[in-house]
Amino acid sequence: MLSVEQTRVQLSKNTEASKKSQFGQFLTPEKTAIFMASLFPDANGNCHLLDAGAGIGSLSDAFLERWHSGGFHFQKVALDAFEIDDTLHMHLQKTFERHQCWAKLSAVIRGDDFIHAAAEAISGSFFAAKMPQYTHAILNPPYKKINSNSAHRFALRSVGIETVNLYSAFVALAVALAAPRGQIVAIIPRSFCNGPYYRPFRDFILERTAIRHIHLFASRNKAFKDDEVLQENVIIRLERGGQQGPVTITTSTDDSFADLAMYEHPFERIVFPDNPERFIHIPTTTAKTTIELSPAVHYSLTDLGIKVSTGPIVDFRLKEQLRDMPEEGTAPLIYPGHMSNAGAIWPMPGLKKPNAIVCNDETEKWLFPNGFYCVVRRFSSKEEKRRVVANVVDPAIFGNHAVLGFENHMNLFHNNRHGLPELLARGLAVFLNTTAVDESFRRFNGHTQVNATDLKQMKYPSLDVLIELGKWAKQHSEITQKMMDDQFGKLTA
Numbered sequence: 121m122l123s124v125e126q127t128r129v130q131l132s133k134n135t136e137a138s139k140k141s142q143f144g145q146f147l148t149p150e151k152t153a154i155f156m157a158s159l160f161p162d163a164n165g166n167c168h169l170l171d172a173g174a175g176i177g178s179l180s181d182a183f184l185e186r187w188h189s190g191g192f193h194f195q196k197v198a199l200d201a202f203e204i205d206d207t208l209h210m211h212l213q214k215t216f217e218r219h220q221c222w223a224k225l226s227a228v229i230r231g232d233d234f235i236h237a238a239a240e241a242i243s244g245s246f247f248a249a250k251m252p253q254y255t256h257a258i259l260n261p262p263y264k265k266i267n268s269n270s271a272h273r274f275a276l277r278s279v280g281i282e283t284v285n286l287y288s289a290f291v292a293l294a295v296a297l298a299a300p301r302g303q304i305v306a307i308i309p310r311s312f313c314n315g316p317y318y319r320p321f322r323d324f325i326l327e328r329t330a331i332r333h334i335h336l337f338a339s340r341n342k343a344f345k346d347d348e349v350l351q352e353n354v355i356i357r358l359e360r361g362g363q364q365g366p367v368t369i370t371t372s373t374d375d376s377f378a379d380l381a382m383y384e385h386p387f388e389r390i391v392f393p394d395n396p397e398r399f400i401h402i403p404t405t406t407a408k409t410t411i412e413l414s415p416a417v418h419y420s421l422t423d424l425g426i427k428v429s430t431g432p433i434v435d436f437r438l439k440e441q442l443r444d445m446p447e448e449g450t451a452p453l454i455y456p457g458h459m460s461n462a463g464a465i466w467p468m469p470g471l472k473k474p475n476a477i478v479c480n481d482e483t484e485k486w487l488f489p490n491g492f493y494c495v496v497r498r499f500s501s502k503e504e505k506r507r508v509v510a511n512v513v514d515p516a517i518f519g520n521h522a523v524l525g526f527e528n529h530m531n532l533f534h535n536n537r538h539g540l541p542e543l544l545a546r547g548l549a550v551f552l553n554t555t556a557v558d559e560s561f562r563r564f565n566g567h568t569q570v571n572a573t574d575l576k577q578m579k580y581p582s583l584d585v586l587i588e589l590g591k592w593a594k595q596h597s598e599i600t601q602k603m604m605d606d607q608f609g610k611l612t613a
């Protein structure tokens with residue numbers, strides 16, 4: 121008989137990519153499952169275990185294995201495994217049979233949709249099958265966007281859960297179903313830690329649980345390497361109704377856990393008390409970042425009177441208004457491709473993007489007066505050294521054009537929809553391009569996308585310091601990373 125791990129390897133080789141993505145079917149490798157099971161504190165009494173989106177049962181298997189080998193002191197375990205894909209039930213059954221020789225285990229496989237079953241049970245629907253309060257939940261949920269008008273979205277909304285992805289829905293439901301002090305361990309993408317879409321989910325878990333532990337895989341494709349999943353993944357342990365205390369952070373390069381490092385951080389370093397967005401930071405060393413250590417960097421954009429927005433021009437929605445090259449009655453349309461460290465080049469005939477947008481009643485509201493702006497790409501490539509890449513838009517490049525269009529792949533800093541003073545725009549770009557900003561940014565943003573909300577919640581130096589940085593930048597035609605870092609250090613020391 122194949123082991124659970126052998127079955128997983130075989131299945132992940134033989135399952136078509138389309139099916140993997142339809143069901144979000146990326147099965148957990150054995151070592152990761154064992155690590156996840158090891159994160160629960162030892163406990164006794166009766167365990168009600170939830171494995172939602174159980175696949176072939178790799179996670180339950182690791183949990184039960186730990187119990188048999190004395191790592192848990194339960195009298196009994198009652199396990200509910202939800203798996204919607206009934207072709208996996210046979211494997212799931214086999215996994216549980218390995219443990220069923222123990223009369224103390226009762227395992228039930230449920231083939232219904234976990235979101236509907238859980239939402240109905242939580243809402244107390246008369247027809248719903250009852251669900252226990254789970255003392256433990258171990259999850260590797262499916263990852264897939266939930267459409268705004270889908271049945272899943274309505275079911276979740278009916279129990280007060282507003283979220284955009286199946287993975288956060290599964291975790292929120294597991295939290296809702298958990299017993300007081302119930303422990304939830306889940307492996308999920310890091311995307312919930314920041315960004316506006318996951319704000320209600322962050323609120324949901326932060327209001328109901330204490331974060332006890334976060335594990336970060338340092339390399340973004342290592343957790344599910346057999347399935348070529350390119351995500352930064354974390355493993356998180358939450359305690360329902362727990363009093364929030366320090367959080368254990370562990371890191372490892374990959375799922376061999378060979379270089380496991382462990383730190384403990386006060387909660388204030390994970391969710392900053394003055395951050396209304398409640399971003400979840402994952403510091404990987406106890407050392408504070410240069411930004412945290414620098415008392416000179418403590419201004420919000422509101423303090424500085426600066427706004428940051430996503431470029432408002434979504435090109436595929438305005439196709440008819442776009443022109444390859446400028447012509448009478450058009451305004452420059454700026455894409456990240458127009459920008460470089462040496463300044464902007466516009467128009468750029470070989471860009472494969474339109475260079476201009478027609479000025480008319482429909483487009484007027486999206487256009488900004490020509491002026492100095494600081495812009496930051498929303499998507500950097502993985503190869504790029506820095507996540508935050510800032511450039512200055514100089515009005516001289518655009519000649520006599522009165523207005524400019526900013527395309528949606530960039531964020532722009534502006535003064536209430538007008539340009540910024542030149543030195544401020546230049547100073548902001550230098551600050552944003554420093555290693556210090558990059559380092560602090562990586563603590564809360566695990567992907568290559570930079571949202572306006574990310575930039576909004578960061579702390580900045582004073583206007584005076586930014587303007588000094590701008591003056592300095594204007595005096596140098598070529599600026600290296602080291603020069604920027606040194607100058608920033610000098611001005612904020």
Ligand SMILES: C[S@@+](CC[C@H](N)C(=O)[O-])C[C@H]1O[C@@H](n2cnc3c(N)ncnc32)[C@H](O)[C@@H]1O
Pocket residue numbers: 143144145146147148172173174175176177178179202203204205208232233234235259260261262263
């Ligand atoms: C990422 S896989 C993980 C499987 C398993 N927990 C593991 O760690 O190996 C998620 C599983 O959830 C199942 N699934 C997807 N949507 C589901 C739903 N709405 N209800 C129950 N199971 C679901 C998929 O078929 C898939 O097997």
